[in-house]
Amino acid sequence: MQITPYSAPEFDPYGDDDPLAEGDGAWEAPVATRPLDATLAVPGSKSLTNRELVLAALADGPGLLRAPLVSRDTDLMVEGLRALGVRIEPRPGDGGFGDDLLVTPPDEFLGSTTIDCGLAGTVMRFLPPVAALALGPTTFDGDEAARRRPMGGIIDGLRGLGVDLDDDRRGGLPFTVHGTGRVGGGELAIDASASSQFVSGLLLAAARFDDGLVLRHTGERLPSLPHIEMTVAALAARGVPVEQPATGTWRVAPGPIAARDVSIEPDLSNAAPFLCGAVAAGGSVTITGWPESTTQVGARLVDLLPRFGATVRRDGDRVTVSGDGSIRGVRLDLGEAGELVPNLAALAALADEPSEFTGIGHIRHHETDRIAALAAEFQGLGGRVTELDDGLRFEPAPLHGGEWRAYADHRMATTGAIVGLRVPGVRVDDIGSTSKTLPQFPGLWARMLANDPAPRGDASA
Numbered sequence: 507m508q509i510t511p512y513s514a515p516e517f518d519p520y521g522d523d524d525p526l527a528e529g530d531g532a533w534e535a536p537v538a539t540r541p542l543d544a545t546l547a548v549p550g551s552k553s554l555t556n557r558e559l560v561l562a563a564l565a566d567g568p569g570l571l572r573a574p575l576v577s578r579d580t581d582l583m584v585e586g587l588r589a590l591g592v593r594i595e596p597r598p599g600d601g602g603f604g605d606d607l608l609v610t611p612p613d614e615f616l617g618s619t620t621i622d623c624g625l626a627g628t629v630m631r632f633l634p635p636v637a638a639l640a641l642g643p644t645t646f647d648g649d650e651a652a653r654r655r656p657m658g659g660i661i662d663g664l665r666g667l668g669v670d671l672d673d674d675r676r677g678g679l680p681f682t683v684h685g686t687g688r689v690g691g692g693e694l695a696i697d698a699s700a701s702s703q704f705v706s707g708l709l710l711a712a713a714r715f716d717d718g719l720v721l722r723h724t725g726e727r728l729p730s731l732p733h734i735e736m737t738v739a740a741l742a743a744r745g746v747p748v749e750q751p752a753t754g755t756w757r758v759a760p761g762p763i764a765a766r767d768v769s770i771e772p773d774l775s776n777a778a779p780f781l782c783g784a785v786a787a788g789g790s791v792t793i794t795g796w797p798e799s800t801t802q803v804g805a806r807l808v809d810l811l812p813r814f815g816a817t818v819r820r821d822g823d824r825v826t827v828s829g830d831g832s833i834r835g836v837r838l839d840l841g842e843a844g845e846l847v848p849n850l851a852a853l854a855a856l857a858d859e860p861s862e863f864t865g866i867g868h869i870r871h872h873e874t875d876r877i878a879a880l881a882a883e884f885q886g887l888g889g890r891v892t893e894l895d896d897g898l899r900f901e902p903a904p905l906h907g908g909e910w911r912a913y914a915d916h917r918m919a920t921t922g923a924i925v926g927l928r929v930p931g932v933r934v935d936d937i938g939s940t941s942k943t944l945p946q947f948p949g950l951w952a953r954m955l956a957n958d959p960a961p962r963g964d965a966s967a
C-alpha cells in the first residue's frame with residue numbers, strides 16, 4: 507500500500523507577501539483607530555473536520571473531505587488516523603482554503619503505535635474508541651496541559667464495553683488501549699458532565715461495535731449539547747440513525763458507516779473574534795460562506811451578539827455584525843456554547859453595564875481552566891471580573907494595557923486581541939497558540955483592521 511506523505515496545505519489567501527500570515531510568540535494587539543469595515547472568509551470547522559475524518563476512516567469505502575480545516579488539531583487527527591493504518595492523501599481543492607483530503611479506510615485498523623493528541627479534545631476523545639477496534643496496543647499522550655483534561659468518560663466507558671486499558675495516571679493521558687480488533691458494545695452508562703466529547707467519541711465508533719451501543723449519561727448536567735447534535739447529524743448523513751429513546755440516552759445499531767464526499771463548513775466559532783471585534787471597536791464585519799443551516803454552535807452568535815447591543819444582518823451566505831462602540835451588559839447561561847465564552851467575555855469586560863455568564867463549569871476543563879484564566883487576565887488589565895463556581899461576573903471598569911497570557915489556549919489569545927482593539931498596549935504572550943484551530947489568525951486580524959476587501963479567490967465576496 508502506497509502512503510503519500512501528508513504535508514499541511516498552506517492557506518494563504520493574501521499571497522506570499524503578508525508578513526502576518528502566521529504568528530508565533532508575543533504579539534502586540536493592534537488598536538482599531540477607526541470603525542471596522544471588513545469582509546472576511548474563515549477556514550473550515552475544527553469540529554466538523556475532525557468528526558468527518560474519523561467517520562471517513564470508519565466508513566465502508568474511500569471518501570473526500572472538501573475544504574477541511576488545516577491546523578494543529580486537524581493535523582494531529584490526520585496523523586493519529588494514519589498511525590492506525592488509514593490512508594489520507596491531499597487532493598487539489600477549489601475552495602481557496604488549501605487541499606481537500608481523500609480518506610481511505612484500512613481493511614483492518616492496526617495498533618502497536620503511539621498517538622500524540624497535542625491539546626486537542628477531539629483527538630483524545632474521538633480516537634481511543636477507534637484504537638479499541640485496532641489490533642494491538644495504542645498509547646495516547648499529549649501536551650502537559652492535555653494531561654489535566656478529563657478522560658474518565660472514555661476510559662471508564664471503553665472498559666465498561668470490555669476493552670482492556672492501562673492508565674497509570676488514573677483517568678487521564680497518558681494511557682494505552684489494548685485493541686483486539688473488535689469491541690463487543692452493548693449498554694453503557696457514563697458521566698459526561700465534564701465534556702460532551704465523551705458522548706460524541708463513543709457514538710462516532712458505535713456502529714462498528716458488535717452489538718452497537720446504548721449509551722446513557724448519568725451526570726446532572728450535559729454541556730455543549732449542540733456538539734452532540736452535530737455528531738448525531740454527521741452519523742445520520744452516513745446512514746447511521748441515532749435514536750434517542752430518552753433525554754440523555756442514545757442508541758446506535760451495529761452496521762456500516764457509509765462513505766461519502768462531504769464539504770466542511772467554515773468554522774463559525776472562529777468567526778467569533780472578528781464579529782466580536784465589530785462590537786468592541788465599532789463598525790462592521792462581514793463573514794462570508796455562512797451556512798444556511800448548521801449544527802455549529804457558532805451560529806448562535808447571530809442571536810447572542812444583539813444581546814450586547816450589536817446589529818446583525820443576514821444576506822444570503824453573508825452575516826454582518828455592526829456596533830457603535832457601546833456594549834450592553836448581559837446575563838447568559840452559556841452551557842450549550844462554552845466554546846464561545848472567552849470571546850464573549852471580552853465584550854462583557856468592555857461593557858458599560860454588569861454581566862454574568864453561568865452554566866459553564868465545564869470550561870474549567872478546556873485547553874486551560876478558562877474561568878480562572880479569564881478572571882486572572884482581565885484583573886491584570888484592571889478589570890473587575892470574578893470567578894463563580896460555574897461562571898463569571900463582570901463589573902464595568904476601565905481597562906489598561908499589559909500582558910495578556912494565552913495559556914496555550916487559542917481562544918484566550920483571540921480574546922486578548924479583541925480587548926486590544928479598544929485598549930492600547932495589550933500584549934498577547936503567545937499568539938502562536940491560535941494555530942490550534944486558526945493558524946491564519948494574525949493575518950486575518952491585520953486584514954480586518956486594514957479594512958481590506960475579502961481574500962482573493964473568494965468569489966462570493
Ligand SMILES: O=C(O)C1=C[C@@H](OP(=O)(O)O)[C@@H](O)[C@H](O)C1
Nearest residue numbers: 553701702703729730733844845
Ligand atoms: O465535540 C466537539 O467538537 C467539541 C465539543 C465541546 O467540548 P466540551 O463538551 O468539552 O465543551 C466544545 O467546547 C469543543 O470546542 C468542541
Ligand SMILES: C=C(OP(=O)(O)O)C(=O)O
Nearest residue numbers: 625626627628845872873
Ligand atoms: C474546547 C475547545 O477545544 P477542544 O476541541 O480541544 O476541546 C475549543 O476549541 O474551544
